Amino acid sequence: MSIELGIFDPLIRKLSSGNVLSTRAIEAIRQLPVKIKTVTSRTKVVDEGQNITDCYLLVDGYACRYKFTATGGRQIVSFHMAGDILDIQHVLFDRADHSVKTISEAALAVFPMAALRNLIADHPDVGRALWRDCLVEASIFREWVLNVGRRNAKVRIAHMLCEFAARMEAAGLGSPADFTLPMTQEDIGDATGLTPVHVNRMLRELTEEGSITRDARRIRIADWPRMKRTADFSPAYLHLFDRPPAEDGRSRESDYAENVSALAR
Amino acid sequence: MSIELGIFDPLIRKLSSGNVLSTRAIEAIRQLPVKIKTVTSRTKVVDEGQNITDCYLLVDGYACRYKFTATGGRQIVSFHMAGDILDIQHVLFDRADHSVKTISEAALAVFPMAALRNLIADHPDVGRALWRDCLVEASIFREWVLNVGRRNAKVRIAHMLCEFAARMEAAGLGSPADFTLPMTQEDIGDATGLTPVHVNRMLRELTEEGSITRDARRIRIADWPRMKRTADFSPAYLHLFDRPPAEDGRSRESDYAENVSALAR
DNA sequence: CGTCAAATTGACAAGGCTCAAGTGCCGTGG
DNA sequence: CCACGGCACTTGAGCCTTGTCAATTTGACG
Numbered sequence: 001m002s003i004e005l006g007i008f009d010p011l012i013r014k015l016s017s018g019n020v021l022s023t024r025a026i027e028a029i030r031q032l033p034v035k036i037k038t039v040t041s042r043t044k045v046v047d048e049g050q051n052i053t054d055c056y057l058l059v060d061g062y063a064c065r066y067k068f069t070a071t072g073g074r075q076i077v078s079f080h081m082a083g084d085i086l087d088i089q090h091v092l093f094d095r096a097d098h099s100v101k102t103i104s105e106a107a108l109a110v111f112p113m114a115a116l117r118n119l120i121a122d123h124p125d126v127g128r129a130l131w132r133d134c135l136v137e138a139s140i141f142r143e144w145v146l147n148v149g150r151r152n153a154k155v156r157i158a159h160m161l162c163e164f165a166a167r168m169e170a171a172g173l174g175s176p177a178d179f180t181l182p183m184t185q186e187d188i189g190d191a192t193g194l195t196p197v198h199v200n201r202m203l204r205e206l207t208e209e210g211s212i213t214r215d216a217r218r219i220r221i222a223d224w225p226r227m228k229r230t231a232d233f234s235p236a237y238l239h240l241f242d243r244p245p246a247e248d249g250r251s252r253e254s255d256y257a258e259n260v261s262a263l264a265r
Numbered sequence: 266m267s268i269e270l271g272i273f274d275p276l277i278r279k280l281s282s283g284n285v286l287s288t289r290a291i292e293a294i295r296q297l298p299v300k301i302k303t304v305t306s307r308t309k310v311v312d313e314g315q316n317i318t319d320c321y322l323l324v325d326g327y328a329c330r331y332k333f334t335a336t337g338g339r340q341i342v343s344f345h346m347a348g349d350i351l352d353i354q355h356v357l358f359d360r361a362d363h364s365v366k367t368i369s370e371a372a373l374a375v376f377p378m379a380a381l382r383n384l385i386a387d388h389p390d391v392g393r394a395l396w397r398d399c400l401v402e403a404s405i406f407r408e409w410v411l412n413v414g415r416r417n418a419k420v421r422i423a424h425m426l427c428e429f430a431a432r433m434e435a436a437g438l439g440s441p442a443d444f445t446l447p448m449t450q451e452d453i454g455d456a457t458g459l460t461p462v463h464v465n466r467m468l469r470e471l472t473e474e475g476s477i478t479r480d481a482r483r484i485r486i487a488d489w490p491r492m493k494r495t496a497d498f499s500p501a502y503l504h505l506f507d508r509p510p511a512e513d514g515r516s517r518e519s520d521y522a523e524n525v526s527a528l529a530r
Numbered sequence: 531c532g533t534c535a536a537a538t539t540g541a542c543a544a545g546g547c548t549c550a551a552g553t554g555c556c557g558t559g560g
Numbered sequence: 561c562c563a564c565g566g567c568a569c570t571t572g573a574g575c576c577t578t579g580t581c582a583a584t585t586t587g588a589c590g
Contacts, residue, residue, distance in 0.1 A: 018357075068411075069415050069416055071497075075410060077407040089403065092393065092396060093397075093504055095501070097407070121389075124386075124389060127392065127396070131357060131396045132357040134396065134400060135357055139363075141403060141410060142343075144406075145410055145413060146340040149458030150338035152578095184535090184536065186536080193413065194578075195579055196536090197537095200537065200538060200539085201538090232335040232336075236314075239362070242360060417546095459547090460546075460548080461568090462549095462570085462571090463545090465569065465570060465571085466546090469570085482568070
């Protein structure tokens with residue numbers, strides 16, 4: 001993939017699902033004054049407490065957001081992939097309430113937050129699309145609270161893997177049949193509130209059951225229907241196939257994609 | 266409190282913090298065509314999977330949002346108080362991904378979601394304020410993931426109580442010295458991912474240490490500084506005292522309240 | 531071929547859950 | 561006014577899921 005050409009395509013793709021973006025707005029996004037930065041794995045992008053002036057769009061690779069307890073426990077609160085803005089909340093906040101780092105080699109598009117604010121002021125539909133994206137993220141956070149709060153270790157890990165796979169497919173980065181997931185077992189533990197040791201035990205069980213396969217430190221979902229069942233996973237909360245709500249009283253009849261993948265079933 | 270007069274005041278108060286709302290916008294909010302509904306405790310307001318056409322503003326009392334696992338485990342993902350819109354995400358979603366119910370007697374202001382959409386289209390500052398409010402909520406969800414994922418039972422419960430107290434003070438509903446919290450021990454368990462039995466044991470410990478007092482099924486925070494310490498609670502993630510970010514390149518010098526309460530320290 | 535991070539495995543400990551049996555408070559009906 | 565019923569709260573005993581600690585193996589890469 002040529003980085004120069006399609007930097008904003010995954011973002012635009014995402015913002016256009018569940019929303020209608022004007023071609024003017026799409027053009028304005030493409031005109032954002034970006035610099036491309038390529039970084040190694042485990043590079044910190046945002047630091048908790050920091051004042052934010054730049055906006056980071058993940059163009060390639062993977063990242064996560066995380067927080068710490070006073071005793072040093074780390075909790076990953078979300079994973080990110082191409083097309084995700086890593087610090088969108090700083091459009092309206094001045095200070096970071098959590099940190100962000102890459103979990104693989106990654107390419108980032110950096111531009112001034114002020115440019116994004118101006119773009120939103122000129123194009124309300126972009127603001128609406130970004131707001132919607134934040135609402136999807138909030139829905140995912142709710143599911144994570146449920147996941148960590150009420151599911152046991154195996155289900156919890158399986159659910160996290162399913163969600164990541166579903167989001168990757170939705171982002172056009174692969175199909176569940178042949179996923180390889182980028183995170184380490186420690187990352188999985190930090191995301192699910194478990195120790196890496198116990199993650200390892202549960203991954204072994206999932207492997208023995210035939211739900212996943214593992215080689216070269218990469219996890220692959222081998223049996224999606226089975227995995228989905230053990231994971232208690234139903235992707236409605238990702239709002240991937242929602243229609244845009246009617247703008248006002250009138251209901252809007254669009255040729256909205258009935259393109260419901262295997263994931264949604 | 267006269268319900269007829271001040272229905273929207275807590276909401277407007279909240280939206281005006283960290284944002285500048287025009288007087289026109291405030292007037293438009295006050296003109297929303299509402300019906301007041303008073304309901305008993307444990308009344309369902311929104312049901313998962315439901316199509317949403319109405320918007321519910323909590324005027325008085327308390328509510329929570331929750332989800333279930335396949336095995337029937339309930340997880341509360343947030344608590345709400347006067348001034349909170351209970352289903353704001355349905356401005357942009359057509360389908361509820363979780364349920365909402367009251368946890369006390371409550372008064373609700375109901376109006377068509379379409380009216381809110383029109384209001385936002387006419388007043389971008391209202392949209393921005395609501396977006397910001399959703400971002401604060403997302404930040405709270407992140408903290409809950411951390412809380413449930415990485416803190417032990419006692420700290421977890423203490424943290425949840427501190428957060429609720431801080432939000433109540435910010436909403437003008439009392440000061441930490443004399444809070445009474447509305448939720449049952451089962452609610453606390455469902456919010457923290459614990460069983461009610463274990464919640465009871467931890468509350469006893471917190472009581473014996475002098476952090477809280479309890480009578481007539483109400484919990485009161487007795488020693489705020491101590492409680493804050495055991496809870497690992499620092500309220501930055503609530504974004505209560507953030508300044509509004511500069512709209513564009515220019516930095517904005519407003520007489521923004523330096524009114525930092527005991528909670529922030 | 532040495533180094534380092536990630537993964538793996540075992541033995542043991544413990545935090546939190548389950549089950550079970552109460553107690554206390556409060557509203558309701560007789 | 562009192563008895564009853566229901567719900568929330570309490571408490572104890574034993575178990576189980578997950579954590580802790582420690583040692584070892586594997587794989588990637590210079």
